[in-house]
Every structure is written in structure tokens, then in C-alpha cells.
Amino acid sequence: MAKRFDVLVVGAGPTGLAAAQAAASHGAQVGLLDAQARPGGQVWRHDVRHQAPRAAREAFATLDNVTWLAQHSVVANEPQGLRVETPGGSELLGYNALILATGARERLLPFPGWTLPGVCGAGGAQALTKQGWPVAGKRVVVAGSGPLLLAAAATLRAHGARVLGIYEQASAATVRRFASQLLHWPARAAQAAALRARLAGVPYRCGSVVQRAHGEAQLQGVEVDGPRGTQRIDCDLLAVGYGLVPQVELAALLGCALQQTGKHPRVRVDGLLRTSVPGIFAAGEITGIGGLAVARIEGTMAGHAAAGFDQEAHALRAQRDKARGFAALLDTHFALDPRIHRLADARTIVCRCEDITLGELDGFGDARDAKLATRCGMGACQGRLCGSALAELGRFPRSGSRPPLFPARLATLAGHTSLSPSDDAYRGS
Ligand SMILES: Cc1cc2nc3c(=O)[nH]c(=O)nc-3n(C[C@H](O)[C@H](O)[C@H](O)COP(=O)(O)OP(=O)(O)OC[C@H]3O[C@@H](n4cnc5c(N)ncnc54)[C@H](O)[C@@H]3O)c2cc1C
Known part of the structure; x- marks a missing residue:
């Protein structure tokens, strides 16, 4: 028998x-689940050394009014509800209304050497560091694109890493234009200024792309292509990410219509954030x-809309549209330089789970054919990384979403519903 909530938030x-808090404020019985052990998602991820920002602590305090389900991962959809894996077994969770808040993941793009130990995503390095990965004294290069690079570099530095430089692919002129627009967004300008202050003394180089990582069994250095030519930088860690892509897999599994933004899909919603599925x-x-x-x-x-309070939801639309305006600014100014799409060569591994190179995918017209013939996308990440990378490189987009x-x-x-000790040894995907 499925546990049932008025509003279930994933x-x-x-x-x-915010959704759980708003829905609960109307007296709805709310369940809030996450695969992680603690709430906070990416930006408010628990930091073993530093206290969470005040806004995060205030948001966590509101959990008193909701059923908080930690380490609950939605893995499938069944007629009675969502199939959720828990540390002790699995559960079916039913709902009258469901809110999907599954966030984003990093856009990681292949280049020679990107699979070497010591190379990871910029947000990935930030997340690991917050969780206690020792980076003190390590020489770190941060590279890729967008404001996440500054946030990641600041976290790494706060944990004792020696950040050698931040290498942004957008040109200096574009970044200057972006900075001048910040005058219209005082809170963002203040946030950027605070980050730059925390990174005082760290070089910020524009128009620069890491084109190769060097090393045998471990990263030893990177080659950066910038306005003044190519430069080799010795380092212990490379944190490189090219912005974010929406995590739409659960929405797709539930039949929600998607729409394409550039090369990546997002969930289509109306003005009250309703998807195509009632x-x-x-x-x-x-x-x-x-x-x-x-x-x-x-x-x-x-949260308001799912609890049936459309007017309250509607009242926030203007505020939301203004905030979305800033997001559009990021899209325009941090669009990827075509150089980045040419970094991987035929020998570069694209599917890291199954060790498939870009050259092995030549001649396949769609993701399904490539998958059947090469196993590309069939590993532990289920095509999340290689699928987004291949879409970005103009090969083929990821095909559908399966449990x-x-x-x-x-x-x-x-x-x-309950786990016997031997079950954990057998994992299927
Ligand atoms: C690695 C990374 C680092 C970031 N760091 C920063 C930063 O420092 N500063 C900043 O301003 N922005 C940062 N961002 C941007 C960040 O995405 C947003 O600012 C903000 O966190 C988005 O909130 P969200 O609730 O929509 O998504 P998220 O914060 O991403 O939360 C989504 C949650 O859904 C859970 N989830 C997803 N699928 C399932 C499932 N099937 N079952 C159960 N749980 C599931 C995830 O575990 C996650 O906790 C980062 C993004 C990423 C990917």
C-alpha cells in the first residue's frame, strides 16, 4: 500500500x-524527499567546515511542517505512485499533486586527458570539497564558463586550496558587457563583488580554454589556449565545467512534455508551473x-499552485519573470565558443562509464543505434554525462528516459519493500 501525500515534492x-514550505502553509500534508542525506541541493549543500547561509538555515527550519524523507531516490514510476529506493528497502509514494524540483547537473565536455584522476567538474570539485575532500595545499586550476567557476574557486580556496587561476572561455569584452549589465541587478552585483573579494589575488583570464590535461596515472598539468597563445600550467587538480543542464529524466519518465533550449531539453510549464501532465x-x-x-x-x-492556491502563485509571476531575465543574460554572455566543441578528437573517451571514444561513434545516426552497438550511455550514469556531451557536440541527443x-x-x-542483507550486492541499471 503506497504512502500518500496531498503534495509530494521531489x-x-x-x-x-520553498515548494514544500508554501504548500504546507495552506495546511496540505506535504512529503519532501531527496536522494541526499541532507536538504539543500547544490547551492546549499552541507559544508563540513562552514555554516550554511542564513537563508538556507531558515529554509531548513521549515521542515518541521513537512514529512522529510532523506536518502529517498525516485527510481521508477508505477501506477500507484513513485517507486523510491531508501537505505532500508523501497517504498511506493502516492500523491494528489507532485512537484518536480530535481535541479540541474554540470555540463561536462570531453577533451584529451579529461578522464585523468585529478580532473573533475567545477561544481563537482566544490561539492566534494564541501563534503570533506582534502584540497588544502593542492594547486588547482578552475576553468570552463559562467559564474559557477567563481563560486567553486571560492569554496576551494576557503578549504585551503591554492587556486592558480580561473580560465573563462567567454571573451574579456563579453564578460565586461555582462558586468556592466549587473548594475540592473544590485543583489547579483553584490554577490559577484563578494566572490571577487574572496578570490583577491587569483588571476581571472578570459577567452581561455583548457585544451588538454597532461599526466600518466594522475593529472600533472594543463594546456590553456588563451588570447596570448598556449600556456602550460602545472597543477594537482583541474576543476572544469561549462555551465549547467536541467535534470529532466524523471519528468520525461512521467510523460511531461519537454522543450528544447539550445541543445538541451527542459520541462515545459505554463504560467503557474503546471506541466503537460495534470x-x-x-x-x-x-x-x-x-x-x-x-x-x-x-x-x-x-507550492501554492499544487495546494490549490493559484492566486498566491499568480501574484509572484512578475517577480519570477524579472529573475528569469537575469538567467537570460547568463545564456547570452556565456554562450560556448565553437573552439570547445572541437577539443575532443577521435581517441578521446566520451562515454566514461563504458570507455567509448568519440571515433567509435562515427557513423551512428541516433543514440539508440550507438548504444546497441557500443554500449555508449549504458553505464552507471545512464547516459547523463555522455548524452549531454554528445548533444552539445552536435552528434545525437539522448534518447528518452527509462527506469x-x-x-x-x-x-x-x-x-x-524491505531489504535483506544480501540484496545490496545486486544492483541493476
Ligand atoms: C554541482 C553544482 C554546484 C552548484 N553550486 C552553486 C553555487 O555555489 N552557487 C549558486 O548560486 N548556484 C550553484 N549551482 C546552481 C544551482 O543549481 C542553483 O543555484 C540551485 O541550487 C537550484 O536549486 P534547485 O532546487 O532547482 O536544484 P538543486 O539544488 O540541484 O536540487 C535538486 C535536488 O533534487 C534531488 N534529486 C534529483 N533527482 C532526484 C531523484 N530522482 N530522487 C530523489 N532526489 C532527486 C537532488 O539530490 C538535489 O538535492 C550549482 C549547481 C550544480 C549542479
Whole structure:
């Protein structure tokens, strides 16, 4: 028998927390679940050394009014509800209204050497560092594109890393134009200034792309192509990411219509954040990368609307549209330089889970054919990384979404609700 909620929220980042709080404020019985052990999502991820910002602590305090389900991963959809894997087994969770707040992941793009130990995503390095990965004294190069580079570099530095430089692919002229626009967004300007202050003394180089990582069994250095030619930088860690892509897999599995933004899909919603499936709402990064401010406003709107209070949701639309305007600014100014799409050569691994090179995918017209013949996209990440990378490189987009969304125990897939000690040894994907 499925546990049932008036409103069930998937994802406890800023969006999901705001949604749960808004829905609960109307007296709805709200369930909030997340695959992680703690709420906060990406931006408010627990930091072992530093206290969470005040807004995050205030949002966590509101969990008193909702059923908080930690380490609950939605892996499949069944007629009675969502199949959720838990540390002790699995559960079916039913709902009258569902809010999807599954956020975004990093856009990681292949280049020679990107699979060397010591190379990771910029947001990935930030997340690992917050969780206690020792970076003190390590020489770190941060590269890629967008404001996340500054946030990641600041976290790494706060944990004792020696940040050698931040290498932004957008040109200096474009970054200057972006900075001048910040005058219209005082809160963002203040945030950027605070980050730059925390990074005082760290070079910020524009028009620069890491084109190769060197090393045998471990990263030893990177080659950066910049306005003054190519430069070799010795380092222990490369944190490189090219912005974010919405995590739409669960929405797709539930049948919600998607729409394409550039090369990546997002969930299509109407003015009240209703998806194409009645009773299912989507908010925050999965409806288009928008950042923290959008996440919190849209979460609140979706919470009100899912609880049946459309007017309250409607009242926030102007505020949401303004916040979305800033997101559009990011899109225009941090659009990727075509150089980045040419970094991978035929020998560069694209599917890291199955060790498939770009050259091995030549001649395949769609993702399904490539998958059947090479196993590209069939590993633990289920095509999340290579699918986005291949779409970005203009090969083929990821095809559909199938259960399980994440590697899950066979017992979970068979619908067993409690776990016997031997079950954990068998994971299927
Ligand atoms: C790695 C990374 C680092 C970032 N760092 C910053 C930063 O420092 N500063 C900043 O301003 N912005 C940062 N961002 C941008 C960030 O995405 C937004 O600012 C904000 O966190 C978005 O909130 P959200 O609630 O929509 O999504 P998220 O914060 O991404 O939250 C989504 C949540 O959904 C959960 N989830 C997803 N699928 C499932 C499932 N099937 N079952 C159960 N749970 C699920 C995830 O575990 C996650 O906790 C970062 C993004 C990424 C990807």
C-alpha cells in the first residue's frame, strides 16, 4: 500500500524547500524527499567546515511542517505512485499533486586527458570539497564558463586550496558587457563583488580554454589556449565545467512534455508551473537554468499552485519573470565558443562509464543505434554525462528516459519493500 501525500515534492534544493514550505502553509500534508542525506541541493549543500547561509538555515527550519524523507531516490514510476529506493528497502509514494524540483547537473565536455584522476567538474570539485575532500595545499586550476567557476574557486580556496587561476572561455569584452549589465541587478552585483573579494589575488583570464590535461596515472598539468597563445600550467587538480543542464529524466519518465533550449531539453510549464501532465508541477532549474533567486520564487509558486492556491502563485509571476531575465543574460554572455566543441578528437573517451571514444561513434545516426552497438550511455550514469556531451557536440541527443533512473537494487525493482542483507550486492541499471 503506497504512502500518500496531498503534495509530494521531489528534490530538497532551494526550489523543493520553498515548494514544500508554501504548500504546507495552506495546511496540505506535504512529503519532501531527496536522494541526499541532507536538504539543500547544490547551492546549499552541507559544508563540513562552514555554516550554511542564513537563508538556507531558515529554509531548513521549515521542515518541521513537512514529512522529510532523506536518502529517498525516485527510481521508477508505477501506477500507484513513485517507486523510491531508501537505505532500508523501497517504498511506493502516492500523491494528489507532485512537484518536480530535481535541479540541474554540470555540463561536462570531453577533451584529451579529461578522464585523468585529478580532473573533475567545477561544481563537482566544490561539492566534494564541501563534503570533506582534502584540497588544502593542492594547486588547482578552475576553468570552463559562467559564474559557477567563481563560486567553486571560492569554496576551494576557503578549504585551503591554492587556486592558480580561473580560465573563462567567454571573451574579456563579453564578460565586461555582462558586468556592466549587473548594475540592473544590485543583489547579483553584490554577490559577484563578494566572490571577487574572496578570490583577491587569483588571476581571472578570459577567452581561455583548457585544451588538454597532461599526466600518466594522475593529472600533472594543463594546456590553456588563451588570447596570448598556449600556456602550460602545472597543477594537482583541474576543476572544469561549462555551465549547467536541467535534470529532466524523471519528468520525461512521467510523460511531461519537454522543450528544447539550445541543445538541451527542459520541462515545459505554463504560467503557474503546471506541466503537460495534470497534477504534476515543475519548478527551478529543471524548467530552465535560472539560479538561486528563480529557484526560490518558482518553488514558492509551485507550492501554492499544487495546494490549490493559484492566486498566491499568480501574484509572484512578475517577480519570477524579472529573475528569469537575469538567467537570460547568463545564456547570452556565456554562450560556448565553437573552439570547445572541437577539443575532443577521435581517441578521446566520451562515454566514461563504458570507455567509448568519440571515433567509435562515427557513423551512428541516433543514440539508440550507438548504444546497441557500443554500449555508449549504458553505464552507471545512464547516459547523463555522455548524452549531454554528445548533444552539445552536435552528434545525437539522448534518447528518452527509462527506469531505473539511477542504478537500483534488484529488490527495489521487484517491488520488495524491505531489504535483506544480501540484496545490496545486486544492483541493476
Ligand atoms: C554541482 C553544482 C554546484 C552548484 N553550486 C552553486 C553555487 O555555489 N552557487 C549558486 O548560486 N548556484 C550553484 N549551482 C546552481 C544551482 O543549481 C542553483 O543555484 C540551485 O541550487 C537550484 O536549486 P534547485 O532546487 O532547482 O536544484 P538543486 O539544488 O540541484 O536540487 C535538486 C535536488 O533534487 C534531488 N534529486 C534529483 N533527482 C532526484 C531523484 N530522482 N530522487 C530523489 N532526489 C532527486 C537532488 O539530490 C538535489 O538535492 C550549482 C549547481 C550544480 C549542479
